[in-house]
Amino acid sequence: MKTDIILAGVGGQGILSIASAIGVAALKKGLHVKQSETHGMSQRGGAVISHLRISDKPIFSDLIAEGNADLILSVEPMEAMRYLPYLSETGYIVTNTAPFINIPEYPAMKTIMGELNKNPRLVAIDADNTATELGSKLSSNMVMLGAASPFLNHIAAEDLEQGIIELFSRKGEDVVNVNLAALRAGKEFAANAIK
């Protein structure tokens, strides 16, 4: 059993902390993990991608082949579409709907949502808004992680909570709690969306 995930976003949005939380949880379960990242020039406000692969068997390639991703997890709506060639026939798109506009020719939100909605397996959540309502806009990433949690196969939401506790415990109990709340809110949203 393997899960291939494309993580997408814009440099500086912190997709790597989502990857770390999943990675920590996967390791705790004794699973194999490979995760490739974008460093360097493209990080400066450019489109960034991370390939995250989890399996109970050894993993060879650091990159996911086209048409094979079980999940596109994007923290930005236009970026979710950039990697559609990777999505498998049965794959899900989980995306934040809050746009990150740092280019002049950013498409209209209506156009983006129209394109995204063509995909029957879609979870679209305004994670920035959800996180802000919980009192910490910075936890938007963990809302996204929660929204992706029903699609992670080997990893249960409880495992992710353990991962979050490990990642944030250094920063104190309040930070841990708000991130846990964010995770749960995302998870609940996704559960309702795919009912």
Added chain:
Amino acid sequence: MQKVLLGVEAIAQGAIDGGMSGVYAYPGTPSTEITEYIQHSKYAKEKKIHSQWSANEKTAMEAALGMAYAGKRAMTCMKHVGLNVAADNFMNAAVTGVNGGMLVTVADDPSMHSSQNEQDSRYYGRFAQIPILEPSNQQEAYDMAYYGFQLSEQFGVPVMLRVTTRMAHSRAIVNLKETLPENEIKLPTNPSQFVLLPVNARKQYKKLLASQVNFEKASDESSFNQYFDGKDKSIGVIACGIAYNYLMEHFPEGCPFPVVKVSQYPLPRKKITRLSEETESILVLEEGYPIFEELLKGYLEKEKVKGRLDGTLPRDGELNPDLVAKALKLPVKYGLDIPKEVSNRPPALCVGCGHHDVYRALNEAVATFGEGRVFSDIGCYTLGALEPYRAINTCVDMGASITMAKGAADAGLVPALAVIGDSTFTHSGITGLIDAVAEKSPITIIISDNESTSMTGGQESAAKGIIEKVCLAVGVEAEHLHVINPVKKNHDEMVTLIKTELAYQGVSVIVPRRICVQKNRRDIKIRKAQVE
């Protein structure tokens, strides 16, 4: 013990555990995190393992060779184009040989994610005629750094450890080995080994040539190189480095074709010969240039070899599982097309960055002179070539801004300007400035100083606090050396300053100085953590 490590971090940990006494490097994607990992390692700090950044790759490699001269284990790290800077020392270090183990770790960037070319460092390894290690996964990256020092000491030559972007920046679980002690100081037994006067160099070079057969034997015996037999002899595959993974991705239960996995060079001759004898044709998978494909094919093409040269694989760019599948005529899947509404999102200067202010002023100041006279360099400010500024006309190699501006001015393109960053200035700009001053070339040099090596993540810049002193010391006239704070309210002043200096028929240096916004944020965080 297990750790989840990036390929580059695995190399760093492997070198520490392998008994390294020092790393010498200049930052460059995708190699930077090797040195950063060692700088942050508690063990390395306790043991006082050297890890401070060097001014450039040449000084780094020379210092590493010095440490290896003294009998200790040293590593130097750089990106592929950095090896061009260090090449003089590199080629000659192969001739002197080493006393303590020396690893030359080079991270190549096929597909040019963060680089100006995709040169393949294995050419340099072959050029210098030393063994090359190329890991296929993170565990091998660790193991190769660990054993690399021993291999280097066994043969008495530097060993190259070559990775590419995907290996450098992908994480996986790595099993660690016991930490080996550092070497004691020990001088070379042959006092003329490192004195490359022709009389000694000839002897040393013959020694290197005589070692070639041993390097090849070591490759044939290395556990990093493997022969896997397969039933289908219609094709034999030579899979180098990370390309082995892209092959095996399609055959998790075993490849039907015979495969030679190559992770140590020179090529393992016995294994390659057997593959050639047992199979009808050969497919070579190389992440980089078709170096060994060309070698095997031969000028007369007597061997049936497929790869990048005959169109079976693309001639340039990095490999991936899809390209390898197509090369083997395996079925491939296709996802959905990218909707046409998706626009490009190129990298851009950060909001609040001082380079914005510099380019706004520069564009206004040079407008009257016409386009095509701004020579620039490697760093964040290279993004000034893109919209909205389109302010610079060249970006070639570290330091080329000042020297190219000088050459253009010599040709009659007056005024000519150079835009260079602080760290690039101390890396390779100073020597060019000396040339310009010596001839009183009519050029205006803008050293856009953000007190940081920013594009690679905000490393300390060797230029910090010394730019004016250096400029004056090499002969820049004090009245044509200016420092200005690049902020909005100084815009008019900066425009006037640039215009005035453009009119001067000699070398002018303007230093707009404001700390990198990212670096500033990180520094505040670090200071806060220290107070707590």
